Every structure is written in structure tokens, then in C-alpha cells.
Amino acid sequence: MELDTALNYESLREGQQLEPLTKPPVTKVQLVKYAGASGDFNPLHTDDEFAQKVGMDGVIAHGMLVMGFLGQYIMEIAGNSAELTRFRMRFGAVTKPGDRITCSATVEKVFEENNERYVELELKAEKSPGEVVGSGMAVLRFH
Amino acid sequence: MDLDKSIIGLSGKTFIFEVEKRHLRKFAEAIGDANPLYFDEEYASNTPYGGLVAPPTFPMAVGANGGDLPLELDTRRMLHGEQEFIYYYPIRPGDRLECQMKVADLYEREGKSGSMQFLVLDTEMKNEEGKTAAISRTNIIYRKLTT
Numbered sequence: 001m002e003l004d005t006a007l008n009y010e011s012l013r014e015g016q017q018l019e020p021l022t023k024p025p026v027t028k029v030q031l032v033k034y035a036g037a038s039g040d041f042n043p044l045h046t047d048d049e050f051a052q053k054v055g056m057d058g059v060i061a062h063g064m065l066v067m068g069f070l071g072q073y074i075m076e077i078a079g080n081s082a083e084l085t086r087f088r089m090r091f092g093a094v095t096k097p098g099d100r101i102t103c104s105a106t107v108e109k110v111f112e113e114n115n116e117r118y119v120e121l122e123l124k125a126e127k128s129p130g131e132v133v134g135s136g137m138a139v140l141r142f143h
Numbered sequence: 144m145d146l147d148k149s150i151i152g153l154s155g156k157t158f159i160f161e162v163e164k165r166h167l168r169k170f171a172e173a174i175g176d177a178n179p180l181y182f183d184e185e186y187a188s189n190t191p192y193g194g195l196v197a198p199p200t201f202p203m204a205v206g207a208n209g210g211d212l213p214l215e216l217d218t219r220r221m222l223h224g225e226q227e228f229i230y231y232y233p234i235r236p237g238d239r240l241e242c243q244m245k246v247a248d249l250y251e252r253e254g255k256s257g258s259m260q261f262l263v264l265d266t267e268m269k270n271e272e273g274k275t276a277a278i279s280r281t282n283i284i285y286r287k288l289t290t
Contacts, residue, residue, distance in 0.1 A: 036173070063223055068198065071200045083191075086227070086229055
């Protein structure tokens, strides 16, 4: 795993920024693999000619691949100390082959409910600072 | 033509989705997610999960597998605006999930280019004990075509 930041509930503070994760550049091969693994065969993600016909320079990444990056990030952050209970993402700018996506998180809320401890994180996936390809949230329940 | 509120509650046929270990591995590999929780049984059995689980966005692969709604949608007008997963129980290799898609909501919002419709589709996945393991919620922007 790329991060070693298993969260500790007691030390989390609202507004705290967590260590980000930068993924290797997206490749066309990765888009083909993701199409196969997810079952989303929209040619917009794998066929440059098709993508050009609909007005793009070439293929663009599946939005869900970017959500997959954020999923990887949250699970690495959560480690063995928390469980993911809710995960949401809104899609922003498109991701293209060659883009390097950085996932980051800010602690939005630390709270207890029914005697269980939760943390809500605000998530962001950017291809360059300020160029957001996905924003969202995750709720973790601590053991 | 715009969608009508009467479609709220429409549901597709239930279908079975079998979760295969190899599929989980391919899915994690495609993302470039090397977390051993998804493919290393020995590692996973020593975590609080007690065994292999699916990556958080894996339920997306379930939706692609079936769940046709009795509804005519124009795919050219559909834009995947938002995606949400709500998790109750881990999804594991070997699970036979009973899945069903339904129209959870339809609402309108004023956007820059006039009024837009939003369609919320929920796919519920039940495990063999009949408990809801996860809900995958897809929010689709149903745009007006300019042509």
C-alpha cells in the first residue's frame, strides 16, 4: 500500500487535512482494463476515433475509475481502524490519459451516533491544483 | 419529452450477481489498487474484516450486469452526475447477491441552461441472509437535447 496513515479517532480534528495520495498517470491500457473489469464498454473510454466523433480530442477516463482512486485512498486511510459506511462522488472535469490524479481529504465532522464513533471526510480528486475531476464525501465508522 | 414523476417506484426484475474472487482482483488491478484486502486471503483474514472483501466501488460492476428498468430512456440525454454507495455488510467473493434496480426519485432543478431533470436510480444488493449488503445510488442528469 502506498500510504501508512491508519487513522486514530482520538487525534482527528475538524478541518484537519490528511496526507494526499497521487496516482500514477492514467493510461489507455488502464481504461481498457477498467472497461473489462467494470463492464462499462462505452467506446468513449476506449476508442479514440469514436471519442473524436463526439467532439473530444480522444478517449476520456470513466468517472467511476476516478471514484475507484478515491475508494483506494479512503480504504488506505481507514486501514484496520475504521469501516466505510457511505461514499459519494460528484463528477467534475474529465480525466484523460496522461493525467495524474491526486486524492485528498479534509476532516469535515467528528461525531458519535448510537454509541458509535464516526468521521465524515470531504474528498477531492484533482488533476492539477484547483482542477477538480471529482469531489465527494465518505463516512467512516471506527471500531 | 421530459420524464414524468409517475416513474418513481418503478423497479426492474431481480437478478443474481455472483461475486468471483478473480473479478475482484481484476477490478482492483484496473484501478491500480494494491490493497491486499481484496486478493490476499491470509492478509485479509487477519484484519477486522476477517476475510476478503470487494473494493468500495465494485458494486458498479453489478449494475452493468442487468436490472433493466421498464422505462424508455434516451441514453444521449443521460449524464452520470453523481454516484453514491451506502454499505451495510461487506461484499465478499462467493456471495450470490440478489439485486434489483428501482427509480428512487425524479426531481427538477433550475440550471444555467434552463430546467434540468435529475433521475435517481438505486440498485439494492441483498446477501444470502436476505440482508441489504449495499445500495448503489446513481444520479443521472437528464438533459434537454439542443438539436
